[in-house]
Amino acid sequence: MPRRPHLILAGLAVPVALVAAGCGGPVPVDVPKLSAADQDACDAFAADLPDTLYDEKRVDIEPADAPAAAYGDPAIVVRCGVGVPKGFDETASCESANGVGYYLPDEQYTDQDLDLTLTTAGYRPRIEISIPARYRPNAGPAAMAVLAPLVKQHLTLVDDCD
Template identity: 45%
Template sequence: MLSGLVSTLVAGCSAEPVTVTSAEDLTAEDRETCRALIADVPDTLGERERRDIEPPDALGAAWGDPAIVMTCGGEAPTLSPTAVCEEANGVGYFVDDASLRDESADVTLVTVGYDPIITVVVPAEQRPEGVAAATAGLAAAVEEHTELIRGCL
């Protein structure tokens, strides 16, 4: 039993850091907001453990393998007229059309109505439970650290 636990722990620790790209054009205030949000996100999303990221000071976080990746800041994406806004625990996320049509695609969720913007990419392998875990698990930190400009319509 103990050897199985040790093997599981070693396997869980062996994952390489996840590369996260930070937004380049953030104001100093938005950078501070993002740092506070990242410090406040949970250590787990569902049963997915938080992973190390590269570079360590990137404005994002990652969980699981393949990793669900959250980034803070950046530009709002161009949304089609048919883009869907889903609310989870009071936070609205726009979902890209491609992932709605193709169950085998990664899902990109964007808090377009918040400042700064939060983007969460859920790998196709983590669907559908990973989407639910990410939106529910991140809601409190997003509400606490970002400003709601406009909610889902």
Template identity: 45%
Template sequence: MTVRRPVSSRMRGVVASALAVLTLVLAGCSGAVEVDSPDVDARTRAACARFLDQVPEKVGDQARRKTEPASAPAAAWGDPPIVVTCGVGMPDDFDAFSRCQEVNGVGWYIPEEASTDQGSDVQMTTIGYRPTVRIDLPAEYRPPADVLVEISDVVKGTLVRTRRCF
């Protein structure tokens, strides 16, 4: 015969609190990343789908996460998230005189101030590929070399080159 001792209300409270904290922690790590969804035509959406089908499960040693809305032409990894969005426009500050940095044969526009301030978040946008791809990289993952190499390989292998880096 087994004798059960009654569980105190204090112990129930401790267990309930621990479960609540664990639930919040797990939800924070596994929740979907909210992304902007550019308005793209059917041709761009198809090209972006081919691109996103080829992005790796890990980028910069960070595991892939779900995105919201799920239909957005985007992918995300890690916490804080590295976000890649396909079908975007060029940044407002990009012009004919903007510097192009080439990584594995893919041209990238990286704003000048982001190149000098390694402690800031950065947006990096492809130059000369259609559709255009943007990487939003939190400062925690700087410098961006590994991420640029991994994504450049997929850009080069799946998207249409329209011009060389200038």
């Protein structure tokens, strides 16, 4: 598989304007089964997630204690403790933001009309950022950059991907 050049996003400025989220009730999130150590890391990561992400206010999730957060309507969802994404292997390339590598499937990289799923490639436990197509092209790089310091702080680097 050909490797894409890395996308480096250091010092990306993210606007702080707030947009009201919809009133559709809590956003359902899948809760992975985690080891005690991964649960602790994910809980600490989730507790430090920001109140806004890409101009979208944080909204309620269900279950409320999941190691996750949702922003806006349609929701941008950040989950901790996800499995290996489909299509990811040792030859997959990463996009890098503030020193953290994220995997995204090739078809999502090339088709801006698709929803975007970014997964930390070299950290354990992994986080996943699901971004509806409506927020593309800028929400992916912005979310990667904003979340990178939290990834480095709370998760363990096991394979450098950037």
